Amino acid sequence: MTNEALGEGRPGTKGRAGWTREQASRIERTDDTVAPIVYPPATEQIPEVHIWDTWFLRNRDGTLATVDGYRVCFSLTAPSDLLPGKRHDVATIRCFYSDDGRNWHNAGPVFEDALGQRQWAGSALYDDDGSVYLFYTAAGEEGADDLTYTQRIVGAGGGSIDTADGFVLSGPWTHHELLQPDGDRYEREDQSRGMIYTFRDPWFFEDPETGETWLLFEANTPVPEGSDVCGGDAALQEFNGSVGVARSPTGDPLEWDLEDPLLDAVGVNQELERPHIVYRDGLYYLFISSHLHTFAPGLEGFDALYGFVAEDLRGDYVPLNESGLVATNPENAPFQSYSWMAFPHDDEVLVQSFFNYYDFDGDTLDEIAHLSESDQMRRFGGSLGPTLRLDVEGSRTRIIGNLGHWHIPLDGETLPLTDRELIRRGKG
Numbered sequence: 001m002t003n004e005a006l007g008e009g010r011p012g013t014k015g016r017a018g019w020t021r022e023q024a025s026r027i028e029r030t031d032d033t034v035a036p037i038v039y040p041p042a043t044e045q046i047p048e049v050h051i052w053d054t055w056f057l058r059n060r061d062g063t064l065a066t067v068d069g070y071r072v073c074f075s076l077t078a079p080s081d082l083l084p085g086k087r088h089d090v091a092t093i094r095c096f097y098s099d100d101g102r103n104w105h106n107a108g109p110v111f112e113d114a115l116g117q118r119q120w121a122g123s124a125l126y127d128d129d130g131s132v133y134l135f136y137t138a139a140g141e142e143g144a145d146d147l148t149y150t151q152r153i154v155g156a157g158g159g160s161i162d163t164a165d166g167f168v169l170s171g172p173w174t175h176h177e178l179l180q181p182d183g184d185r186y187e188r189e190d191q192s193r194g195m196i197y198t199f200r201d202p203w204f205f206e207d208p209e210t211g212e213t214w215l216l217f218e219a220n221t222p223v224p225e226g227s228d229v230c231g232g233d234a235a236l237q238e239f240n241g242s243v244g245v246a247r248s249p250t251g252d253p254l255e256w257d258l259e260d261p262l263l264d265a266v267g268v269n270q271e272l273e274r275p276h277i278v279y280r281d282g283l284y285y286l287f288i289s290s291h292l293h294t295f296a297p298g299l300e301g302f303d304a305l306y307g308f309v310a311e312d313l314r315g316d317y318v319p320l321n322e323s324g325l326v327a328t329n330p331e332n333a334p335f336q337s338y339s340w341m342a343f344p345h346d347d348e349v350l351v352q353s354f355f356n357y358y359d360f361d362g363d364t365l366d367e368i369a370h371l372s373e374s375d376q377m378r379r380f381g382g383s384l385g386p387t388l389r390l391d392v393e394g395s396r397t398r399i400i401g402n403l404g405h406w407h408i409p410l411d412g413e414t415l416p417l418t419d420r421e422l423i424r425r426g427k428g
């Protein structure tokens with residue numbers, strides 16, 4: 001099929017960046033994009049709850065915050081005796097803190113009264129006046145008897161951190177529903193034609209060039225039945241992931257207006273998860289996580305971190321490494337990590353993710369559910385994985401090493417020499 005037939009350059013998408021089938025068809029594992037195999041961490045590094053999607057408390061300028069010497073992160077968590085596949089149904093946000101960037105302590109659940117039946121991923125802002133905001137996804141409707149899959153974007157204000165006697169994050173929090181899909185730019189639940197729709201994972205970003213304040217999120221582009229998008233191919237149209245964005249007219253973290261998506265992937269992929277930006281060398285690097293099973297028919301991708309780069313926030317994003325693939329799991333452990341989050345450190349980009357299913361080389365994640373319960377439990381990492389180190393140059397990236405599990409270097413921390421640097425040194 002030609003790109004034309006697949007709907008590239010389709011009317012109505014002018015000026016909006018897209019991840020095309022042609023680009024995605026170039027996805028392949030290379031030495032520069034495959035992470036090393038992950039082994040379980042030392043027992044003392046395993047938290048007492050299962051954790052997965054994780055985000056760090058960040059300053060307005062996007063750098064990781066240090067509060068009186070503490071790094072702070074937030075994770076989706078579930079009891080560690082629960083079957084890992086059930087964790088999304090009970091997810092609770094917990095806070096963790098560390099004074100060395102290596103050993104993390106559980107500060108407990110953040111909220112008593114969060115919106116939604118459960119909470120999914122988000123981001124956290126340490127504002128200039130020391131107040132803490134959490135953005136999260138309220139999944140399901142509070143009060144409903146059954147588990148529902150409605151997703152709303154919520155902001156919680158009122159947080160503060162007290163370190164006079166250890167580390168304490170407390171409220172009182174106020175929860176504000178910030179955004180719902182409008183059905184026009186962003187698909188609503190009742191418009192979804194394939195897999196479950198997405199409207200989640202809010203991520204705060206202040207543009208260093210314009211000073212404008214943005215909230216990115218994972219969404220879908222509505223494609224009505226009978227549309228001629230993707231050459232009218234209904235099977236492809238169901239895969240309609242997008243990176244949504246809202247703008248705060250005043251910079252207030254609790255006031256947002258929906259705008260057109262930054263990028264979409266109609267006919268390519270259904271889930272562009274946890275979108276976030278790293279600004280570097282005057283360029284905007286837009287990263288997302290996605291799954292093997294959310295690629296449209298005819299495309300083969302992996303559970304991986306994908307990325308795009310543009311000269312402006314609203315630019316015409318070019319896929320990194322030509323296909324978009326930035327970091328994936330080895331072929332013999334294809335689900336060992338997920339939910340990658342990139343952040344700058346010195347002249348590198350570091351990438352944190354959670355340790356997912358290991359010692360498992362099935363073809364799909366679904367196969368996990370067919371293992372015995374004890375096998376499912378044994379194979380789930382449920383903690384943070386090693387931090388990857390990326391060399392980023394223009395539209396090229398290269399994995400150049402990794403740090404330990406849950407090692408998030410402190411400001412100014414010098415990283416060990418990479419393999420390449422050691423070899424180069426040997427020559428000198």
Ligand code: FRU
Nearest residue numbers: 053088120121200201273339
């Ligand atoms: C990615 C993800 C997020 C969501 C969370 C729910 O791992 O699907 O998009 O917020 O998991 O558990």
